[in-house]
Amino acid sequence: MSTINLPDVIGNEAELEDLLITPSQELIDFSASLSGPIVVLGAGGKMGPTLAARAQRAIDQSGSNAQIVAVSRFSDPISRSWLEDHGVQTIAADLLRQESFNELPDSATVIYLIGTKFGTRQNPSHTWAVNTIAPALAMQRYRNARFVALSTGNVYAFSAVSGGGSVETDPLQPVGEYAYAAVGRERIFDHCSRRDQTPVALIRLNYATDLRYGVIIDLATKVATGQPIDLTQGYFNCIWQGDANDLIIRSLALAESPPNPINLTSVETFSVREVAQRFGELMNRNVNFSGTESETALLSNASKCSQLLGPPATPMAHVVRWAAHWVTSGGRLLGKPTHFEVRDGAF
Ligand SMILES: NC(=O)c1ccc[n+]([C@@H]2O[C@H](COP(=O)([O-])OP(=O)(O)OC[C@H]3O[C@@H](n4cnc5c(N)ncnc54)[C@H](OP(=O)(O)O)[C@@H]3O)[C@@H](O)[C@H]2O)c1
Structure with missing residues (x-):
C-alpha cells in the first residue's frame, strides 16, 4: 500500500474520520473498474461506516459512477445519517429475514460485514443465527455477484508465539462457541x-483498531486509568482500520470459488508488555502488570495478503502515539473493549 502523509496528532473526530476514509492510490485505481450499485451488508457497526465512505470516495475519485449502498438494521441511527452525509445510500433491513433481501438492489459486488461475537455466552443461538443464516440468505440473493466476506482469526487455534502465526492452510480449530460459529459462517x-x-x-481479520476502539485503545485506556494489564495473552496482531478497510475492498480482486481465505492483520507480532510500557512512557504513568506471557497466543500470519496486495501502510508505532494523545485528551471512545485477553473462548 502506498503511504499517505500521516499527521503527528489526530485532534478530533472529524480529523480521525477524514483519515479513515482517505483511500490509497491503489484503491482509487482499483475502483475505476467498479460499476453499478455495490452493496455493503452489515454496514452499521464499528467498521462499516468508514469502509463504505472510503469506498465511495475512492469510486468518486476514480471517475467511476458506481454507488455504495449500505445495508444494516442501523440500530445506531447516527451511523446511518453519517453515511448519507458522506454520499453513501442506505437501506435499513434485518438481514436475518429472507423477505428483506427482496428490497435490496441487484448487484454484482457485495462486501459482507455481518457478524456477532459479544453476548454469545448469554444467547448462543442468536450468535449462530447471525453467523450462519444471514450468509446463506446473502449468498442465495447475490449468487451471481462476487463477494468479499469478513471472517476472523478466531477460526484458528492459538499458535506458538515463536512460530509466526497461523497460515491460511492450517486446520480450523476454534476455541469456544463464538469461534465455532465463525467457522460456521x-x-x-x-x-x-x-x-x-x-x-x-x-477475510480472516485480527483486530482492526481506530482511536475509538481496538486492542491498542484497550491497552491505552488501562494504562491511563492505572488498571493492571494481564499478560497471559501476551502477544497480538492488529491493523489500522483505514488500512484494513482499504485492503478489504481491494480483496474483491482475489475472490474465487471455492472461497479464497486471506489473513488480514499486521505483518509484525506485538508484545502486550512492550506496547503497554510505551504507553507508560508517552503518558508518564506507571504500568501495572499481572500474570506472565503464555507460550501461545491468537496470532495470524499475514504474508499472503502482504504479497498479494502489499503490507498495511500505517506503522503501529504511529498509531500508539495517536492513541496516547487521544486517550489522555479525552477523545471519544465507543466503550466496546475487544476482550482480546480472553483465552477460553467465552465472549
Ligand atoms: N472489528 C474487528 O476488529 C474485527 C475483528 C475480526 C473480525 N471482524 C469481523 O468483521 C466484521 C465487521 O466488524 P465490525 O467490528 O464492524 O462488527 P460489528 O461492529 O459487530 O458490526 C457488524 C454489524 O452487522 C450488523 N448486523 C448484525 N445483525 C444484522 C442483521 N440481522 N441485519 C442487518 N445487519 C446486521 C450490525 O449493525 P446493525 O445493528 O446496524 O444491524 C452490526 O453492527 C464482523 O463480521 C466481524 O466478525 C471484525
Whole structure:
C-alpha cells in the first residue's frame, strides 16, 4: 500500500474520520473498474461506516459512477445519517429475514460485514443465527455477484508465539462457541460458493483498531486509568482500520470459488508488555502488570495478503502515539473493549 502523509496528532473526530476514509492510490485505481450499485451488508457497526465512505470516495475519485449502498438494521441511527452525509445510500433491513433481501438492489459486488461475537455466552443461538443464516440468505440473493466476506482469526487455534502465526492452510480449530460459529459462517460461504460458483474472498481479520476502539485503545485506556494489564495473552496482531478497510475492498480482486481465505492483520507480532510500557512512557504513568506471557497466543500470519496486495501502510508505532494523545485528551471512545485477553473462548 502506498503511504499517505500521516499527521503527528489526530485532534478530533472529524480529523480521525477524514483519515479513515482517505483511500490509497491503489484503491482509487482499483475502483475505476467498479460499476453499478455495490452493496455493503452489515454496514452499521464499528467498521462499516468508514469502509463504505472510503469506498465511495475512492469510486468518486476514480471517475467511476458506481454507488455504495449500505445495508444494516442501523440500530445506531447516527451511523446511518453519517453515511448519507458522506454520499453513501442506505437501506435499513434485518438481514436475518429472507423477505428483506427482496428490497435490496441487484448487484454484482457485495462486501459482507455481518457478524456477532459479544453476548454469545448469554444467547448462543442468536450468535449462530447471525453467523450462519444471514450468509446463506446473502449468498442465495447475490449468487451471481462476487463477494468479499469478513471472517476472523478466531477460526484458528492459538499458535506458538515463536512460530509466526497461523497460515491460511492450517486446520480450523476454534476455541469456544463464538469461534465455532465463525467457522460456521465460513462453511456456509464455502458451501454456497461451491454450489453456485460464486467467487468469495474470505477475510480472516485480527483486530482492526481506530482511536475509538481496538486492542491498542484497550491497552491505552488501562494504562491511563492505572488498571493492571494481564499478560497471559501476551502477544497480538492488529491493523489500522483505514488500512484494513482499504485492503478489504481491494480483496474483491482475489475472490474465487471455492472461497479464497486471506489473513488480514499486521505483518509484525506485538508484545502486550512492550506496547503497554510505551504507553507508560508517552503518558508518564506507571504500568501495572499481572500474570506472565503464555507460550501461545491468537496470532495470524499475514504474508499472503502482504504479497498479494502489499503490507498495511500505517506503522503501529504511529498509531500508539495517536492513541496516547487521544486517550489522555479525552477523545471519544465507543466503550466496546475487544476482550482480546480472553483465552477460553467465552465472549
Ligand atoms: N472489528 C474487528 O476488529 C474485527 C475483528 C475480526 C473480525 N471482524 C469481523 O468483521 C466484521 C465487521 O466488524 P465490525 O467490528 O464492524 O462488527 P460489528 O461492529 O459487530 O458490526 C457488524 C454489524 O452487522 C450488523 N448486523 C448484525 N445483525 C444484522 C442483521 N440481522 N441485519 C442487518 N445487519 C446486521 C450490525 O449493525 P446493525 O445493528 O446496524 O444491524 C452490526 O453492527 C464482523 O463480521 C466481524 O466478525 C471484525
